[in-house]
Amino acid sequence: MAEAKSGQIVNVMKESRLFPPPPEFAAKARIGSMEAYEKLYKEAADDPEAFWGKLAKELHWFKPFEKVLDWQEPFANWFVGGQTNVSYNCLDAHLGTPRQNKAALIWEGEPGDSRVYTYQMLHREVCKFANVLKGLGVKKGDVVAVYMPMVPELAIAMLACARIGAIHSVVFGGFSAEAIADRNNDASAKLQITADAGWRRGKQIPLKVNVDEALAKSPTVKKCIVLKRIGCAVNMQEGRDFWWHELMAKASADCPAEPMDSEDPLFILYTSGSTGKPKGVKHTTAGYNLFVKKTTEWVFDIRDEDVYWCTADIGWVTGHSYIVYGPLSAGATSLMYEGAPNAPDEGRFWEIIEKYRVNIFYTAPTAIRAFIKWGDHWVDAHDLSSLRLLGTVGEGINPEAWMWYHRKIGGERCPIVDTWWQTETGGIMMTPLPGAIPTKPGSCCKPLPGIIPEVVGEDGKPVEPGNGGWLVITKPWPAMIRGIWGDDERFKIQYYSDVPGKYLCGDNARCDEDGYYWIMGRIDDVLNVSGHRLSTIEIESALVSHPAVAEAASVGRPHDLKGEAVAVFVTLTNGFEAGEALRKELKGHVRKEIGALAVPDDIHFTAALPKTRSGKIMRRLLRDIAAGRETVGDTTTIEDYSVLARLRQDED
Numbered sequence: 001m002a003e004a005k006s007g008q009i010v011n012v013m014k015e016s017r018l019f020p021p022p023p024e025f026a027a028k029a030r031i032g033s034m035e036a037y038e039k040l041y042k043e044a045a046d047d048p049e050a051f052w053g054k055l056a057k058e059l060h061w062f063k064p065f066e067k068v069l070d071w072q073e074p075f076a077n078w079f080v081g082g083q084t085n086v087s088y089n090c091l092d093a094h095l096g097t098p099r100q101n102k103a104a105l106i107w108e109g110e111p112g113d114s115r116v117y118t119y120q121m122l123h124r125e126v127c128k129f130a131n132v133l134k135g136l137g138v139k140k141g142d143v144v145a146v147y148m149p150m151v152p153e154l155a156i157a158m159l160a161c162a163r164i165g166a167i168h169s170v171v172f173g174g175f176s177a178e179a180i181a182d183r184n185n186d187a188s189a190k191l192q193i194t195a196d197a198g199w200r201r202g203k204q205i206p207l208k209v210n211v212d213e214a215l216a217k218s219p220t221v222k223k224c225i226v227l228k229r230i231g232c233a234v235n236m237q238e239g240r241d242f243w244w245h246e247l248m249a250k251a252s253a254d255c256p257a258e259p260m261d262s263e264d265p266l267f268i269l270y271t272s273g274s275t276g277k278p279k280g281v282k283h284t285t286a287g288y289n290l291f292v293k294k295t296t297e298w299v300f301d302i303r304d305e306d307v308y309w310c311t312a313d314i315g316w317v318t319g320h321s322y323i324v325y326g327p328l329s330a331g332a333t334s335l336m337y338e339g340a341p342n343a344p345d346e347g348r349f350w351e352i353i354e355k356y357r358v359n360i361f362y363t364a365p366t367a368i369r370a371f372i373k374w375g376d377h378w379v380d381a382h383d384l385s386s387l388r389l390l391g392t393v394g395e396g397i398n399p400e401a402w403m404w405y406h407r408k409i410g411g412e413r414c415p416i417v418d419t420w421w422q423t424e425t426g427g428i429m430m431t432p433l434p435g436a437i438p439t440k441p442g443s444c445c446k447p448l449p450g451i452i453p454e455v456v457g458e459d460g461k462p463v464e465p466g467n468g469g470w471l472v473i474t475k476p477w478p479a480m481i482r483g484i485w486g487d488d489e490r491f492k493i494q495y496y497s498d499v500p501g502k503y504l505c506g507d508n509a510r511c512d513e514d515g516y517y518w519i520m521g522r523i524d525d526v527l528n529v530s531g532h533r534l535s536t537i538e539i540e541s542a543l544v545s546h547p548a549v550a551e552a553a554s555v556g557r558p559h560d561l562k563g564e565a566v567a568v569f570v571t572l573t574n575g576f577e578a579g580e581a582l583r584k585e586l587k588g589h590v591r592k593e594i595g596a597l598a599v600p601d602d603i604h605f606t607a608a609l610p611k612t613r614s615g616k617i618m619r620r621l622l623r624d625i626a627a628g629r630e631t632v633g634d635t636t637t638i639e640d641y642s643v644l645a646r647l648r649q650d651e652d
């Protein structure tokens with residue numbers, strides 16, 4: 001094990017498997033070799049402004065930009081003086097080309113209903129809805145709040161906002177009335193868009209009921225548009241609430257896209273901060289659009305004949321960037337699914353892949369761990385031979401879960417792009433380009449062209465190679481966060497103060513001798529055992545490599561001698577028994593995999609781990625439980641409160 005200097009994190013993970021890009025894949029890929037990647041990377045690093053300036057010509061410009069970048073740390077202005085429109089680049093740009101009649105969106109509802117929109121059809125709906133918004137008084141610069149199920153109208157609403165220069169703030173459909181109201185008030189939203197209800201695991205989610213409660217506390221929101229998704233009874237407030245279909249019936253389909261300045265805001269997206277007050281991450285027009293288009297093309301290597309499916313919810317950044325804006329500006333066919341992966345049964349995702357002959361599948365490690373837990377027979381019942389590329393996002397993936405994904409879903413023929421990025425980065429920052437970069441299970445591999453990462457210690461200086469530290473990005477990139485809505489000071493402090501001049505992302509990472517990056521988890525989650533700083537993911541990956549373990553979370557709890565002891569929470573694969581014997585076996589397993597230092601002092605077996613609504617394990621809450629403390633921090637983003645109660649019960 002490497003000895004780390006103070007402030008650095010020890011690396012205990014041994015992972016030496018390497019999977020080169022399949023030659024058939026590489027032969028057709030946009031970036032088809034390591035040499036091609038390195039050449040592009042060097043070109044971007046040598047002169048980032050020339051690099052991005054050249055690529056930006058791929059967007060439609062109402063007025064050309066005069067300067068590529070004006071960097072007033074920490075505020076970036078990209079493509080200064082230019083005017084473009086994201087909705088134009090996603091829709092109008094494909095009209096009059098062979099893409100106009102290709103499927104832009106393929107949608108599958110949870111009950112099994114489905115719809116397809118070609119680029120022309122989507123363009124028409126977006127123009128009409130843009131006129132609906134205008135008709136209700138929405139103007140350029142107004143904030144429109146969106147709280148909808150995963151239906152095509154959600155994408156239509158976003159694109160319509162972008163078309164007229166309104167700023168959308170999409171709030172995930174699983175959030176409470178309180179959370180909607182908080183965000184509406186923070187953003188001074190003017191209009192709300194919602195639906196009567198949405199489907200989730202066969203149940204109706206009462207969206208309009210939540211909105212009614214939220215709007216009672218959102219004084220800036222004067223009007224509300226309601227989509228009839230389910231047809232259940234809802235309260236419609238005279239003068240405030242309007243039916244989507246009634247407004248659309250009267251709307252004109254003629255609505256030219258508004259020329260927008262490059263730095264005009266496109267959207268706000270709230271992400272949970274550790275302090276509880278949600279942060280409205282601001283993204284703007286041209287830089288974001290360019291970056292999500294190029295990363296979609298590079299990373300997913302999308303071709304015109306592909307069906308591409310990102311399983312994220314549009315309420316998260318992954319859905320914004322890689323269901324809507326990236327794929328549509330790249331002219332791709334983007335599949336959208338409304339419901340849960342286990343509705344009506346655990347084979348639903350595989351059924352959808354088979355039904356639409358999906359070629360590219362992008363999902364989250366939390367979903368992959370659930371698939372493993374549910375058992376292979378769900379997968380075996382379907383034909384997945386259409387798949388040619390797989391991706392992951394949202395958390396680190398444990399190498400054994402990666403191997404399962406590779407074997408079971410990818411049939412050992414599909415490259416896996418483990419994509420590291422954040423709401424704040426707007427788009428993918430690090431990943432193995434599928435035709436160029438050999439993959440290592442558990443590593444997000446290499447930065448994309450134009451992205452310059454570095455791993456530093458708490459003194460801001462680069463750490464020794466192989467050791468962990470804070471991950472920073474040293475140069476501005478086009479889709480970077482432009483600020484926290486209404487709070488420039490918080491933006492500076494959070495991202496541009498601890499390491500001056502560099503973007504501090506809040507994750508730990510290490511870079512190995514091949515220049516591959518390994519994300520080690522959030523800075524706040526590091527364990528400190530006998531003066532050694534350990535990363536959560538490495539202990540968890542060691543546990544998950546045992547066949548009994550489906551999912552694991554590791555945290556530190558106070559310990560008199562060691563500073564912190566290692567406590568782990570483990571969920572088991574179906575068919576395995578919790579108990580003393582397994583506890584002993586797992587300790588031995590961790591000792592063998594990574595060494596005595598990381599052997600858990602406590603192993604808690606649990607039926608489920610507390611997660612955010614986007615599927616990330618909430619280690620912060622587990623720390624409280626492991627230490628026997630009351631939960632003090634913010635719990636509003638937790639997916640299922642009962643998990644916490646059950647975990648506490650297990651302690652008795």
Ligand code: WTA
Nearest residue numbers: 393394395396418419420421422423507519
């Ligand atoms: C984590 C999601 C390891 C990380 C796009 C990051 C990852 C946070 C990966 C951002 C990955 C995301 N490997 N960790 N491939 N992708 N993360 O804002 O901690 O919801 O900072 O954006 O998720 O989450 P967010």
